[in-house]
Amino acid sequence: MRNRGGILALVVILLSVSAYYLIRTFKANSIRNDAEAAAMTVDGNIDPQLKQRYLDSLWKQPVFLGTTLEDLTKQELGLGLDLQGGMHVILEVSPNDIVKSLASGTRDPRVGQAIDNAAERAVTSSDHFVDLFVEEFKKLAPNTSLARIFSTAANRGELSLNSSDIDVSNYLKAEVDGAFDRAFNIIQTRVDKFGVANPNLQKLPGTNRIQVELPGIDNPQRVRKLLSGAAKLEFVEVYEPNEIGPSLDAFSGYLNQQDLEARLSSIEDRADEQEAATDTSALANDLAAQLTGSGADSTGAATDSLFNSNSLSNLFINTGNGLAVRVKDTTRVNELLNRNAVKQLFPNDLSFVYDVKPFMNTSTNEELVSLYFVKNLGNAPLEGDVITNARQDYDPTTGRPDVSMQMNATGSRKWRELTAANVGQRVAIVLDGFVYSAPNVNQEITGGNSSISGNFTLEEASDLANVLKAGKLPAPTNIIEEAVVGASVGSSAVRAGVISSVVGLLAVLIFVLIYYNKAGWIANVALVVNLVLLLGVMASFGATLTLPGIAGMVLSVGMSVDANVLIYERVKEELNEGKPFATAVRNGFKFAMPSIIDSNVTTLITGIILFIFGTGLVLGFATTLLIGIFTSLFCAIFISRLIFEHYIKKGKTVTFFTNWSEKLFKDTNINFVDNRKKFYMVSAAIIIAGAISIGIRGFGLGVDFKGGRTYVAKFENTVATEDVRKAMEDAGFTAEVKTFGGFDQVKITTAYQIENTDPNVELEIQEQINGVVANIDGNAGEVVSSSKVGPTIANDTIWSSLKAIFYSLILTFIYIYIRFRSVAFSFGAVVAVFHDVLVILGIFSIFNGILPFSLDVDQAFVGAVLTLMGYSMNDTVVVFDRVREYLNDKRKANESIATVINNALNSTLSRTAVTGIATLLVLLILLIFGGETIRGFIFAMFLGVIVGTYSSLYIAAPIVVDAMQRQLTKEKEEGLKAAEAKA
CATH class of the missing domain: 1.20.1640.10 (Multidrug efflux transporter AcrB transmembrane domain)
Incomplete structure (x- = not known):
């Protein structure tokens, strides 16, 4: 055998590298076990917030040979949903809704009919939806130009009344595909902010579908709403620190009071130990006196006291441009800001909103995220539906990347009013509750054409343009397949x-x-x-x-x-x-x-x-x-x-x-x-x-091939499939019931309401199924897993x-x-x-x-x-x-x-x-x-x-x-x- 020494060295290297990555996996799992132990409550349950807080605290910290927990989880042998529970979802961006929106200016009923016909054909066809729509429309209106339907003032630079049908078709495809890319970015942000360990998100090649896997999810309904909800883009005013100085002072006093109470409680616990009683009682009395005094002058405390090194106060960092928090502390900060006592310290129209993109504090080598105080979130003076177009551009004076934005007539008027009232102030662009940009308003903007400039990279400017376009068209995502384990x-x-x-x-x-x-x-x-x-x-x-x-x-x-x-x-x-x-x-x-x-x-x-x-x-x-x-x-x-x-x-x-x-x-x-x-x-x-x-x-076709919903139900005792089938029938379901893995467990398959894409339907059906299996002739049961496959994906x-x-x-x-x-x-x-x-x-x-x-x-x-x-x-x-x-x-x-x-x-x-x-x-x-x-x-x-x-x-x-x-x-x-x- 030639070069035996080289081959032996290669074997040793490969085994060493494999062992290294397996030890990393073992270490990551060990940390998660420690997090569960730290989050264990008195009654033996695991508090998910405490567990997440523990993991957040180590996320950016070296935990294994200089490697952070974040890096460990990126390269570990993770467990799939079937081995740890969770939710698998395939989303489809609704192209028929996008085409319908682009044609909203027409009253021609043939357009709606063509869209419906194309939607029916899409179930059994792999052709692009726009091609199906054009074919169906031409069947109904062979002599009508598509440009007369889709050419508007909003797309004047891309279409005209003289545009050919091919030009219009290409425009529609670009809009549909662009909506898919925007939807993917939005859902990626939503998933990243959802707080799930090791989420998996990917585009399915050759389709307008997105696959999402969320391990450990225990609230499927929340996930359905999160993933299938339309993007909400808002333009809101920003509270500057000097506008809410008294509120920040009161908040600082509240934090200091909480810190002192925690320290006093800790000392009193130590005082219970007999050997430490003498040493700690004096200190406890001293802290109690501080605590009593802190409440009297808390509202007059300097705002800078927010940035003391105390336990809670240290969560907030003054960057010079506003407040920021460490990414690892966001779970803890969220819990703090959601307290009623804290909310009462600030104006009623104020909301706490994070920036979507963290940044690195080079002096401490910590990852931070900016925290904004914004006005009227959820009831914004201007929303994304007024935007007609947005694109990445360049500032003519500096040559740096910026973003050009155009609005319709209604948006132009509201934008003029909003910018006029906030010259010298910031206006935040908020998507799904996260700030994507907060540019300073230099002057009143009229005409609806704006340029948003900042210290953008080319990629950041392009991303912001996509965010703004997300409000241009409704691009709802439909769940066409899901599985809950x-x-x-x-x-x-x-x-x-x-x-x-x-x-x-x-x-x-x-x-x-x-x-x-x-x-x-x-x-x-x-x-x-x-x-x-x-x-x-x-x-x-x-x-x-x-x-x-x-x-x-x-x-x-x-x-x-x-x-x-x-x-x-x-x-x-x-x-x-x-x-x-x-x-x-x-x-x-x-x-x-x-x-x-x-x-x-x-x-x-x-x-x-x-x-x-x-x-x-x-x-x-x-x-x-x-x-x-x-x-x-x-x-x-x-x-x-x-x-x-x-x-x-x-x-x-x-x-x-x-x-x-x-x-x-x-x-x-x-x-x-x-x-x-x-x-x-x-x-x-x-x-x-x-x-x-x-x-x-014939065959027993699985739900993969025929579409439908499948539920696996486990009972306390042996159950007859016929009894379950009859109970389902009495509840209004036509269902197939089979024994699954034992005579105390069944698989229930039904096509009931399978074409209904309303996320609320899932919850209703789940509750009905739960009600049926809860008691079958005195035999208690529960649904332990479920899945759904829509007719499109089945085909x-x-x-x-x-x-x-x-x-x-x-x-x-x-x-x-x-x-x-x-x-x-x-x-x-x-x-x-x-x-x-x-x-x-x-x-x-x-x-x-x-x-x-x-x-x-x-x-x-x-x-x-x-x-x-x-x-x-x-x-x-x-x-x-x-x-x-x-x-x-x-x-x-x-x-x-x-x-x-x-x-x-x-x-x-x-x-x-x-x-x-x-x-x-x-x-x-x-x-x-x-x-x-x-x-x-x-x-x-x-x-x-x-x-x-x-x-x-x-x-x-x-x-x-x-x-x-x-x-x-x-x-x-x-x-x-x-x-x-x-x-």
Whole structure:
């Protein structure tokens, strides 16, 4: 092995880096546990405000090797919603409302009809909404120019009455897409200010949708209102400190009084201890005297006393331009400012508002955020609906970035009045309760055209322009998919995941030891290192570990056995030929490499397809699977090789079998090929039976594919699904009820009001469902998790799933053709995979409602199908590699194709069996211990491994035999015709 020292150094570095990131994850979790302990109340509950205050206090502080808690949480192996509870939401920016607003100046009823028609088509179409609208409008008004509808004074610079329909369409698309970008920025700010640890917010590519994941949320209704509410943009006057001096003085006195009371209470507590009583009583009396005096002259105290170093007073910092607070103290400050005693000290129309953007205090290296005192927030003299346009521009005198803003006639009048009354004062631009800018008014502004200048960067000016445009159009966001997972469900999932992981790993390690003896120890070391690297890489990327991710992790460990098996079986063949141990090991690695690469590339193709098209459960699985492919490949090739080289250098050998496994699969001579027609008939019978079942019974479609709401309800005792269904029917719901994970738990699926996007509807339905399950014939129940999928996203899920399967087949066909240079191999592999998919579909239809767990066909099922396609292809490619090797062996040149392929199947049988058994062991354990959430997913994969192994042996290879024999027959016939033509 060349450059063994370099490879060993690389292994040490990778393990060290992985360990470092895993320790960071452990430290972050340790701090969160400390926060919960510090926030524990007397009755054993956790006060969320106290917990958040504890975390805020450490957010910017070094807590691990100079790393702050903020940085730790950005690169840690976080837990997904299914493992800790929380809420997952997919929002869609409503394009029909935007187009409707842009056309608000017209009275043509055909516009509204076209918008409604386009909205209906959008449910089942992936085309841009504007294109659908234009098509529908042209159907209703073929001779009407779009410019006559949408050209207004507000967009005079972009459209005119002479603009073409294409120009108008492009303008509408730009407005819709711009509204989406603005909505994303607004929601990102809302989420950042929501106080959730590790929120995940991302744009879904190719759509006007936003995915939001909020771990630990316990108030879904608040989240719905927060995320789906329209942006509120306000222009409000700012109270300067000199305007409210008496209020600030009174506030300072209040803070000092609170500080003294806290210190006095602390001293009195210490005085209760007998050994400290004498020392503390005098100090307590002295503080009590100070406290009595502080109340008398508190209103006359200097404003600067706000900035004393006392406990509460020290929360506020005088920056010279106003007040600021440390970002880590905002939770505590909010609690303080919301006290009624504090509110009464200030004018009734005053509100405390933070700046949206923190800044760094370079002298103390602390992150601060400005605090403004604004007037009439919520009842502003001017709101964002008057803005017609805003853009990033440049100040003509300084050349620095600024923002140009235009208003309509009403806004121009109100803006003139507001600026005239505040010359020399500040006016704050407030969006969703946060100040984005507070420019100083230099003069009365008339005409509605304004320039907002300041010390802006280009990015800040662009962001402010987007904020101002957020008030230009109503861009409400509709929740089209959501899932709420209760904390108790999450803790149960953690237990299931940990148990299944540990037991699955142990099962694989024991099996490998039993089968390969001492060489099994080497493989197990590689597997354990693989697991450490896998977790370390995920932590370094800040990946989120989900229950399917755990399944993918354990499965990748099971499948990583395959590379070791391929190497070991080759080494055993070399040893059986009498070659020295060192030569056998090196040849084993060399000859196994093509099969290892081919099998991993086919699995990689599947993993990439899953990653691109999957969301939620499937995406979590794909992420872990992709990382696992690379780490397992590295460990099998390098870790195992390093250990073998160590033994070779020492002059030692390693045994590759036990007494039990030595003769297993040795000299097997099963005739796979000659019996192929019998197995064709068996497969055809299963597929036909499945097709009949699909035609008669259909599938149990999951909510992913048909849309609707799903609730998982847990009862104190065993409950009959029919009783729950009848109770739902009596309450006015048409619902499907299934047992879910035990006879005391059910899954309720209903399409009731699924197209209603009003966020209040969710609460109403939730309350109705809670009322139904609260008491079923004396059996108390509660909803522990819920999910919702709108009809639009259900349709998109179907199409994305079909595309994922199609692309996977095409890419695999191309790869196999490139590697084997024969259509016969590509055809055999694709037919075998297609066979596997049809068999699994048939089984899911036949046994739906019979087996005691869900066999719904949903996105998780599609993920399982794609994974089994990858596994089946993996198995098939290994056989094909051996077939190619035998076909190129001149010693086998005189053998028939059937004989060559039959020998190849027998020679790889041990590898097929060992890999299959190891993978089935893991899947069986996941099926038993993995939890109800992934049971249908794992069952599909369990069946897939069996069916995939069967098809590799009895379908794929025999089809290659038939195809190649037909090709040879055709070539012979063409040769005879050519010879006859020459004669």
